[in-house]
Amino acid sequence: xxxxxxxxxxxxxxxxxxxxxxxxxxxxxxxxxxxxxxxxxxxxxxxxxxxxxxxxxxxxxxxxxxxxxxxxxxxxxxxxxxxxxxxxxxxxxxxxxxxxxxxxxxxxxxxxxxxxxxxxxxxxxxxxxxxxxxxxxxxxxxxxxxxxxxxxxxxxxxxxxxxxxxxxxxxxxxxxxxxxxxxxxxxxxxxxxxxxxxxxxxxxxxxxxxxxxxxxxxxxxxxxxxxxxxxxxxxxxxxxxxxxxxxxxxxxxxxxxxxxxxxxxxxxxxxxxxxxxxxxxxxxxxxxxxxxxxxxxxxxxxxxxxxxxx
Numbered sequence: 001x002x003x004x005x006x007x008x009x010x011x012x013x014x015x016x017x018x019x020x021x022x023x024x025x026x027x028x029x030x031x032x033x034x035x036x037x038x039x040x041x042x043x044x045x046x047x048x049x050x051x052x053x054x055x056x057x058x059x060x061x062x063x064x065x066x067x068x069x070x071x072x073x074x075x076x077x078x079x080x081x082x083x084x085x086x087x088x089x090x091x092x093x094x095x096x097x098x099x100x101x102x103x104x105x106x107x108x109x110x111x112x113x114x115x116x117x118x119x120x121x122x123x124x125x126x127x128x129x130x131x132x133x134x135x136x137x138x139x140x141x142x143x144x145x146x147x148x149x150x151x152x153x154x155x156x157x158x159x160x161x162x163x164x165x166x167x168x169x170x171x172x173x174x175x176x177x178x179x180x181x182x183x184x185x186x187x188x189x190x191x192x193x194x195x196x197x198x199x200x201x202x203x204x205x206x207x208x209x210x211x212x213x214x215x216x217x218x219x220x221x222x223x224x225x226x227x228x229x230x231x232x233x234x235x236x237x238x239x240x241x242x243x244x245x246x247x248x249x250x251x252x253x254x255x256x257x258x259x260x261x262x263x264x265x266x267x268x269x270x271x272x273x274x275x276x277x278x279x280x281x282x283x284x285x286x287x288x289x290x291x292x293x294x295x296x297x298x299x300x301x302x303x304x305x306x307x308x309x310x
Contacts (some may be wrong), residue, residue: 006047013040014052014066021060028149033097057156064151094291098143101236104278105129108254116298124293138232142286143295148276156287158296160278160303161253165208166271168255170244173266181267183220190246191228194237208274209249217272 016026016037023034030037045052052066064071100109105127128134133196134141136155136194142166151157194209207213211225228246231237238255241248242263250264252271258264280299286292 004042010040010044011049011073012077014044015077017041017053017060018062018066018070019074021062023060033258053104054159073307084097091110093233095121095126096143096295097126097128097141097290098145098295099128099132099141099177100145102129103133103149103238103251104145104147104254106235107238107258111257115302116295117299120199120291120294123294125295130197136281136286138282139302140284142289142292144281145282146279149279150280152281154283155281157279157281157282158300160299161251161275162273162275163208164252164271164273165214165249166246166252166266167268168250168259168264168266169241169247170250171262171265172244173247177267183218183268184223185224186247191225192237192241192246192248193230193236194249195230195232208272208276211249213248214272218270251278 010258012029013026016029019024020026022027023037026039027034027083041053048063048065051063052069053060054063054194055061059245093147109127113127116123116290133146134144136142136144143176145160147163149157167183176182190210194210196207196209215221215223228235230239231240237248238250241250242258252259252266255264259266280296282296284291287296292294
């Protein structure tokens, strides 16, 4: 004959009292009155048919029957607590908050993000597309993708791309230039400018996207570079180039798909390769979370595959 188990409340009350050997401390943990705890323990003793606790001076001690079951009961309670936490974790929506500078977000990350969502449908991703530099240790942001950042031993940083900065334009504009174009041929071409003066982060690195500075890298100093279209938003500047309105300085790694699709063309051989690039950055604490690890591993693998088949 199978005996029915005592109620879970009575077992929990006994296990808590047995740990503290004190009704008042057990009542505080269970958030009930000491009288209620005593009543639950008494009900368990009645169900089992023997005493489990007894008085010893002003305190309590376990009887032999109480000692016999306590170890297994404590283990069972721990397992139940763990099971409930696992169920709560499964129910809880895992969310990542990622801050990404706008040009990288629109040109590279967003078109590929669907791949991550297919692999991890349980992870919600919030993209904060902003040029503002966020302090990861003092914010709710989990991951940052940054350009031209310095090494910080308090953060986990991994390089995605080393940058290659070169002039690009639509195929129609490229075809309008002389064959075997040289940089001096830019003199009669409309230049598209990205105004980086309003950026908070890595302004020295962004100077590579200023025509005057980029041309100086190739010893060209006398060309008029202020004429043409000026944009504070890089995405708009890029759209102007695709629409055939001039030549723009671009980061080749993040716009590789636009070159491959034929939307952009590079009519010049010169490209600047400064010792800067795009890094994925997070904190050691955030890196312990499964969803953060999943995103970091995914983006590193995506970059690796893209470079392999480039």
